[in-house]
Amino acid sequence: MRDLLPAEKAKREHALAVIRAVYRSHGFDEIEAPALEDYDRLHAGLGGDNEKLSYSVLKRGVGPDRWREAEDVAALADLGLRYDLTVPLARFYATNQAALPAVFRAVQIGPVWRAERPQKGRYRQFVQCDIDILGEEGPIAELELIGATSAALVALGLEGASIRINDRRVLNRLLLTWGVAVESASQALITIDKLDKIGVAGVVDELGEQGVDTAGLDAAFGELATAGWDLAVDPPAWLDVEAYTELLALKDALPEVELVFDPTLVRGMGYYTGTIFEIAHPSSTSSLGGGGRYDGMIGRFLGREVPAVGFSIGFERIVDLLPDRTTGTVATALLHDADVPAAALLAAKREVQEAGGRVRLERARKNRRVQLEVLAADGFTHVAQVTADGLGPLRPLS
């Protein structure tokens, strides 16, 4: 966890305002669920490995007598801090669906908490920024999500992103042609998901250890790495043609997005059922976000099927790529000595504010040069002196 100082906080709030405006214009509605959810719901098996990283909140009004008898955390904790925004969305939808449109396009932006081991670039509290479409089984859901996400990246100034796309059905058929039994498929997918980290040789070794016949697998991965959008005419045996044709249609409908077919893309979460996608950007070695279709999950708290697709952008990584924010507006520092009456200071501040922009009063320091440098670095564009006689002339700071 960390403190956000003024420059970093201003950059983040600006980025969030840009993202909110784009998502809103694309027809998404922002909602908010509480940061605390029921312990049982957070541990219902929908959060994957994140469940183990969740913070639990001590039951109130329970003292040492009960602690002594407690056998597990559930006896001590009834609430926990959310570790993602997807489990809360499923609960939110189950609670409020009567008040929501039949096809609900949700934006959720807020902190989540995970008890990660301390390491560079990972925080225990971080912001997630998700859009989801619930209730739409057709591909328009994927198109709207990918279109809105791409537009948000462009609006943030992150041109040049590409989106890798795949479908769980492509992976399923691939594993079938490799002779992987259905009951071993999820283990094999976890291995293929490590391709970026351990390379083809590492993945083939690990699949071998799982009993997969690895003869020809090196070559197969070579073929997968070069697979593009030209497979429809003479489809290879490993390709699920129906899923591929649907992905191709997404690509054709999104000419402004660089959509890359990647048959080895897995995405970690077990709940995905169809399309999956991930943002790649030349300035980052890790993905800048991702998502996919997860038709089975939302219905878990409802007792009926609800089609769902989501796209989560990696807000913390994206903010790190953005340049420090210069406000772009006029900002004036009013320097004064300690003996200038408060009423005179306030009157000067008011006078400058009426002309528009940001105004900060600041006591003049002996080292004027350093003070002006710091103010310029803080985004101030003008400076003026205030004395008991009033406001002096405004001078540009550069």
Add this chain to the structure above:
Amino acid sequence: MRDLLPAEKAKREHALAVIRAVYRSHGFDEIEAPALEDYDRLHAGLGGDNEKLSYSVLKRGVGPDRWREAEDVAALADLGLRYDLTVPLARFYATNQAALPAVFRAVQIGPVWRAERPQKGRYRQFVQCDIDILGEEGPIAELELIGATSAALVALGLEGASIRINDRRVLNRLLLTWGVAVESASQALITIDKLDKIGVAGVVDELGEQGVDTAGLDAAFGELATAGWDLAVDPPAWLDVEAYTELLALKDALPEVELVFDPTLVRGMGYYTGTIFEIAHPSSTSSLGGGGRYDGMIGRFLGREVPAVGFSIGFERIVDLLPDRTTGTVATALLHDADVPAAALLAAKREVQEAGGRVRLERARKNRRVQLEVLAADGFTHVAQVTADGLGPLRPLS
């Protein structure tokens, strides 16, 4: 705790954007501290009654063996959720002061958590919205805080607010003239703070129970209730003239603010040392926020004195007073049947988006009239039909 549905969330985010813009233009810098703070810091006696309402987070990696031995919550919990933004600010300033301006004008906006008993209008998670000036001992701090807060209320459309103001020194002298011993003063202040709830008779009774000589107190409260800004010429014996003169100077420097002298204003928190103030508004029976000078507290984590004044607006109450937000921008609903191809839908959406504003695709329902009514209530201003042939004419929705 509660879910925020789209209309409510849009209203809140709009209000926050307005508040942020005003505070920023007044020279305040937004910062953010983590929602979780150390258990010990949250229970250091700075949070008053709120400490008892705080949620504690179970230590990780500690199991039944340790639970059995635990004598108090501190043995089970090392972190807790913040119950206000003032204790985190004190910690933030102690950690980061080297990177902050000598006079630091902070904005903090974020959720806090209190395990309140469920009751109407009280939530266990709610947003606080504070501005504080650290490092300024002169009255310019009060002037900037009150000026910025008033400007924020006006920008939100809440004209007509007044600000009741007092000084702890006025209360101290008042109690002295009533013969209240210094060691009984804080108990007497708690009683006077109940004036709104239990009336003069109730307060006088309770003071009597505390051993205060109540002869003439009814009349004294009558005089206090009518005290205004005309006491300087012929000051009554109970008045701390120095403090009153300073308050008068604040009033004169803030002609745009309706500043009301209220010698019975207490403000609950024990850490206030000087000026105290509270927002009153004709449309609300309870205060819309308040604050004051608390020179002793920030230094607690630093080992040196840091003058400080803060003003917290009651965000949840203020939002309740605001009208439901109409977006003020063009918003178009594109109605379509289920069989329109996704690519045609996306192309139509893009076409309308390029003209600006918000666009939502929606499947046409049988009861068109109800559907259009719901869309209009959702802030949509235009509607058009999309078919396989493309986008139909845009019609205004009213």
